[in-house]
Amino acid sequence: MNKGSFSAVASRFAVFLLLSSAVFLAACGRKAADPVGVWRGTIKNNSGETVAFTLEVKRDGEKVIGELVNGDERTVSTSASFAGDKLNLNYDFYDAKLTATIDGDHLQGSFDRQWGKKILNREIHARRGDSKAVSGKSENDLSGEWVMTVGQEPKLSYWRAAFQQKGSEVSGTIIPVSGDWGTMTGTVENGELRLNRFDGINCRVFKAKLTPEGKLEGIVDFGLTDPIRKVVAERITESNKTIVANLPDPMNHTRMSNPAEPFRFGFPDLTGKTISNTDELFKNKVVAVSITGSWCPNCHEEAPFLQEMFSRYGNQGFQPVALAFEYSGETARDSEQLKIFAKRHSLKYPVLLAGSTDEGQIQQKLPQLVGFGAYPTTVFIGRDGLVKRIHAGFEGRATGERSVKLKAELETLIKELLAEKD
Numbered sequence: 001m002n003k004g005s006f007s008a009v010a011s012r013f014a015v016f017l018l019l020s021s022a023v024f025l026a027a028c029g030r031k032a033a034d035p036v037g038v039w040r041g042t043i044k045n046n047s048g049e050t051v052a053f054t055l056e057v058k059r060d061g062e063k064v065i066g067e068l069v070n071g072d073e074r075t076v077s078t079s080a081s082f083a084g085d086k087l088n089l090n091y092d093f094y095d096a097k098l099t100a101t102i103d104g105d106h107l108q109g110s111f112d113r114q115w116g117k118k119i120l121n122r123e124i125h126a127r128r129g130d131s132k133a134v135s136g137k138s139e140n141d142l143s144g145e146w147v148m149t150v151g152q153e154p155k156l157s158y159w160r161a162a163f164q165q166k167g168s169e170v171s172g173t174i175i176p177v178s179g180d181w182g183t184m185t186g187t188v189e190n191g192e193l194r195l196n197r198f199d200g201i202n203c204r205v206f207k208a209k210l211t212p213e214g215k216l217e218g219i220v221d222f223g224l225t226d227p228i229r230k231v232v233a234e235r236i237t238e239s240n241k242t243i244v245a246n247l248p249d250p251m252n253h254t255r256m257s258n259p260a261e262p263f264r265f266g267f268p269d270l271t272g273k274t275i276s277n278t279d280e281l282f283k284n285k286v287v288a289v290s291i292t293g294s295w296c297p298n299c300h301e302e303a304p305f306l307q308e309m310f311s312r313y314g315n316q317g318f319q320p321v322a323l324a325f326e327y328s329g330e331t332a333r334d335s336e337q338l339k340i341f342a343k344r345h346s347l348k349y350p351v352l353l354a355g356s357t358d359e360g361q362i363q364q365k366l367p368q369l370v371g372f373g374a375y376p377t378t379v380f381i382g383r384d385g386l387v388k389r390i391h392a393g394f395e396g397r398a399t400g401e402r403s404v405k406l407k408a409e410l411e412t413l414i415k416e417l418l419a420e421k422d
Contacts, residue, residue, distance in 0.1 A: 033085035033102045035064060041126025043111060043198050047228055049221045051205045052186070053198035055098075055107075055126060057087070064089075066098065068199050071171050071183035073398065075199045093340050094200045094295065095327070100124065113200065114295075114327050115224070116357065122203060140210055141165050142188060146233040147243045148174065150220065158246040161233060162399065163195075170195060174206060174220070175402075177248045178374035179298035179393035193218070201297050208233065253392035254371045262385040263289065263368060265323060267352040270339055275321070275350050277385075285319040286417040287381040291366070292322050293357065294341035296375040301396035303345040305407055306378075309414055310349050316418050317383070320349040323366070325375075329356035382417050389413060 035057040042050040054069040064080040066089035077089040077098075087107070089098040100109025105128040112121050148159040163172035168187050172195065173180045181202060186195035191210040197203075208218025208231060216233040234243055256263070266276035275281070288306060292299040306320040324341075326334035335353055342351045355361040362372050369377075374392040382388045391410065395403045 035082050035087045037128045039126040043122050043124045045223045052196040073183050091200045145236045148233040151229045173398040180399045183398045250392045254390045256387050257370050263387050267354045284383050285317050288320040289379040290322045291377045294337045298394045299376045302376045302394040322351040323354040325355050325357050
């Protein structure tokens with residue numbers, strides 16, 4: 001090798017060393033990707049509204065766990081992986097997953113889930129440990145129960161809401177006839193209230209201003225394709241208790257077209273075997289027919305209650321059965337989701353695939369029902385095979401004493417029906 005060639009090689013080698021050193025130093029200077037921690041950020045709805053959310057990522061040995069946090073409620077991932085800077089969290093009971101890239105203390109990605117016959121994608125951004133500082137005081141206390149007038153004529157709905165306030169921090173829930181929205185959290189500042197909830201299914205925001213008359217005026221965003229709805233909320237007080245008369249009665253929301261007829265159903269169970277109301281399983285029994293779906297958070301709250309009642313009163317003749325209406329309309333996929341649903345809640349009663357959530361399916365598959373409009377809706381049938389009560393919705397743990405009261409009332413109903421002769 002001549003002197004010129006040697007010098008050229010030496011120069012190239014020196015450049016290589018410099019570049020390698022620069023890459024090494026840069027890598028040392030970067031914070032290693034690590035998913036563990038509390039992440040606070042926003043997720044964007046189709047409407048353009050952003051919903052605040054909290055994600056806590058933990059390690060249990062080699063296992064990664066991701067929990068969506070709403071007050072005391074946690075939606076826990078069923079499986080997860082983390083490699084390099086890529087985080088994947090699966091929530092199989094909602095047919096959903098979170099995929100994100102972590103760069104130091106910044107997380108960005110998407111939350112995707114089955115919705116109807118398509119995949120709903122939502123963009124997410126979060127920072128580790130960041131949270132907006134809020135003042136510890138508020139001139140107005142919004143604690144208490146409220147009646148919400150939602151929408152505009154000719155389509156008005158009346159919902160219940162309950163809030164608890166500590167300083168400027170507010171938590172609570174909104175309760176349409178279908179059941180509560182779960183715990184929502186947020187703040188009130190300068191007379192402006194904002195509550196958020198993201199739990200994998202619900203991605204909702206309620207924001208309102210307090211008027212001089214003491215009402216809340218604002219909007220609710222469902223997080224789907226529903227239009228944003230206007231809301232006016234009025235607190236329930238001793239002097240205006242009559243406003244609760246506007247609220248729908250869950251026990252009178254849905255009815256039978258002909259109460260003298262037995263409630264009929266016949267659908268395949270998770271093995272493909274058709275189960276019908278005329279089967280020996282239901283003969284001379286008190287039957288609770290839950291019209292449900294694995295995609296429905298309130299249905300996930302009702303199912304353990306029905307299983308508890310079955311464990312307690314099954315030997316006396318109480319028999320629940322679930323008629324599920326699922327998202328995709330694909331038998332194999334929907335059946336798999338129902339198997340996950342049944343396993344998650346250790347259900348020992350039959351779960352049947354009744355249909356899909358497509359428009360008109362309920363009317364087609366269960367034509368005897370009038371005024372159906374809530375998942376879950378539970379049909380209580382006496383030993384004589386006739387419908388005694390139909391309860392729309394289910395109020396879960398976020399409603400506190402209301403949930404305790406509802407469960408007690410339904411248990412009393414079951415015991416009364418068991419005591420009746422056919």
